[in-house]
């Protein structure tokens with residue numbers, strides 16, 4: 001099988017990123033970009049991001065997770081701590097996050113260290129989830145092989161009756177992680193492939209250094 005995609009070509013013309021006009025703190029630029037993408041392209045799941053981790057086999061592995069909160073400290077997502085990604089993070093907390101915001105012709109790449117958030121913060125978010133998602137967190141041994149999906153549906157029924165009329169507690173193996181950035185690159189597509197790339201790097205005194213990268 002063969003399919004030639006060499007004529008897939010797009011000119012990027014929607015924005016520009018100038019060194020003179022970027023804020024000192026990259027989280028403020030992230031906030032501006034996220035707000036714009038969320039406002040103009042809300043149906044594109046702008047909070048979906050690619051998380052890359054290094055597995056025990058040495059290979060990187062990427063998957064989508066949803067950004068649930070960001071602050072000056074970093075980027076928070078939720079998952080099963082025993083999942084494939086959870087195990088990889090347990091061995092090596094160095095990760096990469098990336099966003100591709102197609103509509104705005106933008107990409108953001110974040111290099112950082114990831115750590116678990118405080119248990120009470122995971123509890124707080126878990127409480128806001130729909131009951132079905134809460135039960136799902138109990139049932140799914142995320143990333144483990146299963147015989148068939150009927151097993152899951154059977155367990156869901158059992159748990160539904162077990163917790164009928166009761167609050168569902170957060171499983172200890174499910175919670176949040178925060179990625180604390182060391183570097184953030186903002187990429188804005190430009191005509192003639194002369195894209196704008198602005199890189200923020202954190203130094204040992206926690207000051208951000210800003211530079212322009214060649215496209």
Ligand SMILES: Cc1cc2nc3c(=O)[nH]c(=O)nc-3n(C[C@H](O)[C@H](O)[C@H](O)COP(=O)(O)O)c2cc1C
Pocket residue numbers: 045048061063064065066067077078079080083084085086142143
């Ligand atoms: C749009 C989208 C959103 C997702 N959000 C999450 C999420 O927030 N947390 C999560 O654990 N998995 C999420 N997933 C599933 C993951 O991509 C992945 O399949 C799962 O976490 C298992 O990955 P692992 O085996 O590498 O740990 C999402 C997938 C998609 C396509």
